[in-house]
Amino acid sequence: MLVIEGLKSYYGKIMALKGISFNVKEGEIISIIGSNGAGKTTTLRVISGLLRDIEGNISFMGKSIVKFKPYEIAKLGIIHVPEGRGVFPNLTVYENLEIGGYTIKDKKRVKSNIEKVYEIFPRLLERRYQKAGTLSGGEQQMLAIGRGLIAEPKILLLDEPSLGLAPIVVKEIFKVIKKINREDKVTILLVEQNAKISMEISERTYVLETGLVVKEGISSQLINDDFVKKAYLGL
Numbered sequence: 118m119l120v121i122e123g124l125k126s127y128y129g130k131i132m133a134l135k136g137i138s139f140n141v142k143e144g145e146i147i148s149i150i151g152s153n154g155a156g157k158t159t160t161l162r163v164i165s166g167l168l169r170d171i172e173g174n175i176s177f178m179g180k181s182i183v184k185f186k187p188y189e190i191a192k193l194g195i196i197h198v199p200e201g202r203g204v205f206p207n208l209t210v211y212e213n214l215e216i217g218g219y220t221i222k223d224k225k226r227v228k229s230n231i232e233k234v235y236e237i238f239p240r241l242l243e244r245r246y247q248k249a250g251t252l253s254g255g256e257q258q259m260l261a262i263g264r265g266l267i268a269e270p271k272i273l274l275l276d277e278p279s280l281g282l283a284p285i286v287v288k289e290i291f292k293v294i295k296k297i298n299r300e301d302k303v304t305i306l307l308v309e310q311n312a313k314i315s316m317e318i319s320e321r322t323y324v325l326e327t328g329l330v331v332k333e334g335i336s337s338q339l340i341n342d343d344f345v346k347k348a349y350l351g352l
């Protein structure tokens with residue numbers, strides 16, 4: 118579904134991605150794990166069209182998207198849930214969700230998608246008139262994912278959904294991510310520093326270190342790999 122080949126990305130003279138290749142098949146949950154500065158966020162920003170000083174190729178459903186604008190990429194169903202949630206603090210939960218539907222002309226469909234998100238995250242329904250900035254970190258993450266779902270993603274790009282959340286909240290959020298994948302058939306590309314939980318939830322994992330994929334494999338096998346255990350699981 119999504120194929121990345123020899124991808125390099127530059128910030129001025131600095132090369133943040135040094136030629137990475139990976140793929141995501143329809144229906145999968147794929148995780149990219151890596152520590153701070155590895156290039157996880159850069160990878161997602163390149164895929165969603167926000168960074169364009171790049172080399173290599175990105176194709177989605179068989180078609181190269183490297184020349185596409187962020188809006189066009191979102192319209193294809195590639196929806197990015199950014200690091201740090203990116204919710205609008207002064208808007209209500211409902212207004213934030215409405216913004217998620219910006220690529221959809223039919224506003225009735227946006228309304229019905231918002232209803233579906235309330236079913237997935239009942240907490241957002243309870244708090245629909247509350248300003249997003251007053252939500253807890255976990256609720257803001259739910260809102261960020263919910264807003265992504267309004268846009269009817271084929272693939273959801275999730276940037277560190279566990280960041281800054283208590284373990285119990287992380288568990289709750291990851292349970293929902295799995296459910297969205299299974300029941301709503303949304304393919305997921307997850308980037309995370311939390312190696313354990315992302316390998317537990319995903320089919321396959323790529324390990325990113327300073328802009329290079331240094332290891333890849335079936336998550337259930339990688340989780341027992343000596344290198345991964347030592348470097349990422351503290352074992």
Ligand SMILES: Nc1ncnc2c1ncn2[C@@H]1O[C@H](COP(=O)(O)OP(=O)(O)O)[C@@H](O)[C@H]1O
Pocket residue numbers: 128131133151152153154155156157158159160
């Ligand atoms: N806007 C930027 N300008 C210059 N360098 C950047 C910028 N954003 C990120 N970088 C650098 O690119 C590398 C990868 O960063 P990033 O993709 O944010 O990593 P991660 O998300 O894995 O923590 C880091 O060395 C970081 O310092």
Ligand SMILES: [Mg+2]
Pocket residue numbers: 157158159200277
């Ligand atoms: Mg990041």
